[in-house]
Amino acid sequence: MNLSSIAAWMGQSWLGQAAREVFWVFPVTEMFHFLGLCLLMGAMLVVDLRLLGFARQVSIKQTLKFIPAAGIGLAMNVLSGMVFLCAYPENYWPSTAFRFKLLAIAIGGLNALWFKQFEGPRIEVLADDADADLRAKIVAALSLFVWLVVIVLGRLLPYVSKSSS
Amino acid sequence: MRWVAESDFGYPIVLTSHAIGMALVVGILLMFDLRVLGVGASIPITAIRAYFRIAWAGLVVNVCSGVLLFLINYTAFLHNAAFLTKISLLAAAGIVSWLLVRRVSQAADGDRRAKLLAGLCIFLLVGAIVAGRIIGYTSVPE
Numbered sequence A: 001m002n003l004s005s006i007a008a009w010m011g012q013s014w015l016g017q018a019a020r021e022v023f024w025v026f027p028v029t030e031m032f033h034f035l036g037l038c039l040l041m042g043a044m045l046v047v048d049l050r051l052l053g054f055a056r057q058v059s060i061k062q063t064l065k066f067i068p069a070a071g072i073g074l075a076m077n078v079l080s081g082m083v084f085l086c087a088y089p090e091n092y093w094p095s096t097a098f099r100f101k102l103l104a105i106a107i108g109g110l111n112a113l114w115f116k117q118f119e120g121p122r123i124e125v126l127a128d129d130a131d132a133d134l135r136a137k138i139v140a141a142l143s144l145f146v147w148l149v150v151i152v153l154g155r156l157l158p159y160v161s162k163s164s165s
Numbered sequence B: 001m002r003w004v005a006e007s008d009f010g011y012p013i014v015l016t017s018h019a020i021g022m023a024l025v026v027g028i029l030l031m032f033d034l035r036v037l038g039v040g041a042s043i044p045i046t047a048i049r050a051y052f053r054i055a056w057a058g059l060v061v062n063v064c065s066g067v068l069l070f071l072i073n074y075t076a077f078l079h080n081a082a083f084l085t086k087i088s089l090l091a092a093a094g095i096v097s098w099l100l101v102r103r104v105s106q107a108a109d110g111d112r113r114a115k116l117l118a119g120l121c122i123f124l125l126v127g128a129i130v131a132g133r134i135i136g137y138t139s140v141p142e
Helices: A004-012 A015-021 A025-051 A064-089 A096-124 A134-164 B003-008 B010-036 B044-073 B074-078 B081-106 B111-137
Strands: none
Touching: A004 A015, A004 A064, A004 B044, A015 A025, A015 A064, A025 A064, A025 A134, A025 B010, A025 B044, A025 B111, A064 A096, A064 B010, A096 A134, A134 B010, B003 B010, B003 B044, B010 B044, B010 B081, B010 B111, B044 B081, B074 B081, B081 B111
16 A cells, blocks of 8 residues: 555545535534644643743642643544545645654654653652753753644645645 | 735745744633633642733734734725624633633632633634634635
């Protein structure tokens, strides 16, 4: 199975057909994608900015309580993103912006897994007003940077693919 | 304005700024509303307000980018029901957020009226996102 046959299969799937033919499916999916983006980014701002030394009056370990909101946002966006991909696979697969976006999402996901496995447990034992160490700060900065890049690439995608074709 | 409408990247750059600003304002406001509704209840509500500086920065980005997008085709926007709905919902969300901030500085944590305001604020923000997406389908500039 190569990339173009996967793309063709996605386009012919019932999901792809529904997203193209039922007029409200695509816009409603976009609404979910935007809301998911706000949940993911909002929660990451609360956690990552505190790790970077902002809002020191907020307990560093309590910010971790907002991580489920980021998880829900990410899940919403992966699912809604699949709908876009099935609707018009030919617009996404060949696009450089889309490939970089996938790469950025993969880095963001791995970074989040690293955070959950190795940084979270170390932060749980810190005092409320503690400062995170350099390692945790690097993970936090990478998280904010990567998700911002994902937003930028996502928004530029339709314009970049248009000009390159 | 001609730069935004006519250059190859002017329009997408302004749109991208609008999306980033949205992530900052709506993201932080949603987290504040969730906190009032009970998420992370051991964080004092007043402490969470430290993040409002980020939301303000996002608001400045979005007012600037929003005005640029509006000026590209303002006559069409002024007659666009989705646009007018979005602006009304955002104005209402601003007022409700202001009332909510006032309420939480006076009332005890877990106050029912504060929770109602937080729920209303989430509803208005989601409504503004929905209306904003509909604009793209009803009045496309160029």
